Amino acid sequence: MTTDTDSGAADAAYARYDATTSRWGRLTMLAALLLSWLGPLYLVLFTDLVVSWGQLLTAFAAVAAVFGVIWVVEVVTYYPVLGPAATYQAFMIGNIANKLLPSAIVAQSAIGAKPGTRRAELAAVMAICGAAIVHIASLLVFVGLLGTFLVSLMPDSVTQVARLYIFPAIIGAVVVQLGAYVRSTKILVIALVVAAVVQLLLVPVLGKMFGNFATAVVVIATVAAAWMLRDRNRRYGDEAVGSGDLES
Amino acid sequence: MRDVASYANSPFLWACALGVFAVIVLQSLIYMRAAADAGPDLDFSREDLRRSLRAGGVAAIGPSLAVVIVAIALLTLLGTPAVLVRIGLVGSAATETSSATLVATTMGAQLGGPTWTPEVFTAAFFAMGASGGMWMVSALVLTPILKRGDAHLRHANPALMAIVPSAALLGAFASLGVAELPKSNVHVVTVVASAAVMAVCLWLARRLDAAWLREWGLGIAILLALGLAYVAHHHTGLGPA
Structure with missing residues (x-):
């Protein structure tokens, strides 16, 4: 938006803004990254717990084999929508599709900024700042203080069930949610069939080593099958921004 | 000190979690100052800045509270610091509990049961941190490349x-x-x-x-x-x- 301002001053101001947010965006993200690694390393190195590096490496490999592609693809997918400054915010704060993007759009319309302009970019980044502050505050108060207190009041019979069944309680809903978001019954069916064959038929027969990487096998087979069976006449484009609210 | 909770809620982990929170607040403050500084020359007034902040914050209330419910349900499994950082911020409930499940499997254990020992929790927390961190690593590595407008990546x-x-x-x-x-x-x-x-x-x-x-x-x-x-x-x- 340089129509009614001096365009030289505007370019200089934007360059300043871009330099500051890029430099500090990277530095703060790096700091958060190191801090998030410090906690697990403390448990491994400075407590009486004995966990071997072999076990840790296997653990990481099992997770990386499943999510490795997503690490890269999500950043590339969201970048055109977010821009550089907001990318450094978004991949630290999380909840991009279900919170940050809606917040940015609401703010842009609140000040009447046209998408694609510098004014819209600033509005989006400020909206994400507002969303970050609300999110941090609600996590601290409702999870950090209230939640921890609430859990301490719960009888053992409840916390035991929460511990044992939290994952099945999450995963059923996540599959349905993602299936609805992707809007491809074909991919959903492929994923479920491949998962059933691998987890229920192959894992019991092929043993522990296969079991460790069974989900990675399902991921690769599902991607390959979905790609080979894709609708070659369909035009893929703007509708596929991100992969639901499962991003980091 | 043999139960998961005493390790998962240790003061050091709390300090790391609060540190991540502080870094995000700091980043927001730096960004706000940068926008306030450059805004007047970019047709983005102080009033626009205030309204954008408020609109973004208000729009985030619902989704944030929705995340809070999910996070509380995970407190007994992972402890408060891990939930705050891994579920509340960087990761999501789906990816992080999936990681924990994958790790438990490699150690012949199951989430939450008698086999969910402090050692298994530690390996799971380690892998969540390492994997969740890779989203940030990939943002740090790819953003400058994408900014230069790398045609190859943009037109995948x-x-x-x-x-x-x-x-x-x-x-x-x-x-x-x-x-x-x-x-x-x-x-x-x-x-x-x-x-x-x-x-x-x-x-x-x-x-x-x-x-x-x-x-x-x-x-x-x-x-x-x-x-x-x-x-x-x-x-x-x-x-x-």
């Missing part, structure tokens, strides 16, 4: 970019969901209940044009599925011994 085949992430995530979560089924009949009940509640929430969201149901779907599904699991575990003979 749209069909490939649409199908690969969808299929990869659906494959991962479908696999982990199916893997829960042989564990016990209560696991079957819980997975099916969770899926059914989410399906109803999404259907109602569309029928009633209620977007909030889409955000709250996961929280509602978790609470109802856990409620059913409680009944099945304690009041029927379906649970594991």
Whole structure:
């Protein structure tokens, strides 16, 4: 938006803004990254717990084999929508599709900024700042203080069930949610069939080593099958921004 | 000091978690100053800045509270610091609990049961941090490249970019969901209940044009599925011994 301002001053101001947010965006993200690694390393190195590096490496490999592609693809997918400054915010704060993007759009319309302009970019980044502050505050108060207190009041019979069944309680809903978001019954069916064959038929027969990487096998087979069976006449484009609210 | 909770809630982990929070607040403050400084020359007034901040914050209240419900449900498994950083911020409930499940499997353990030892928790927390961190590493590495307008990355085949992430995530979560089924009949009940509640929430969201149901779907599904699991575990003979 340089129509009614001096365009030289505007370019200089934007360059300043871009330099500051890029430099500090990277530095703060790096700091958060190191801090998030410090906690697990403390448990491994400075407590009486004995966990071997072999076990840790296997653990990481099992997770990386499943999510490795997503690490890269999500950043590339969201970048055109977010821009550089907001990318450094978004991949630290999380909840991009279900919170940050809606917040940015609401703010842009609140000040009447046209998408694609510098004014819209600033509005989006400020909206994400507002969303970050609300999110941090609600996590601290409702999870950090209230939640921890609430859990301490719960009888053992409840916390035991929460511990044992939290994952099945999450995963059923996540599959349905993602299936609805992707809007491809074909991919959903492929994923479920491949998962059933691998987890229920192959894992019991092929043993522990296969079991460790069974989900990675399902991921690769599902991607390959979905790609080979894709609708070659369909035009893929703007509708596929991100992969639901499962991003980091 | 042999239970998971005493390690998972250790003061050092709390300090790291609060440190991440502080870094995000600091980043927001720096960004606000940069926008306030450059704004006047970019047709972005102080009033625009204030209204954008407020609009973004207000829009985030609903989704944030929806995340809070999910996070609280995970406190007994992972402890408060890990939940705050891994579920509340960098990661999501789906990816992080999936990581924990994958790790537990490699160590012959199951989430939450007698095999969920402090050692298994530590390996899971380590892998969550390492994997969750890779999203940040990839943002740090790729952003400068994308900024230069690398044509190769920007014009990746749209069909490939649409199908690969969808299929990869659906494959991962479908696999982990199916893997829960042989564990016990209560696991079957819980997975099916969770899926059914989410399906109803999404259907109602569309029928009633209620977007909030889409955000709250996961929280509602978790609470109802856990409620059913409680009944099945304690009041029927379906649970594991």
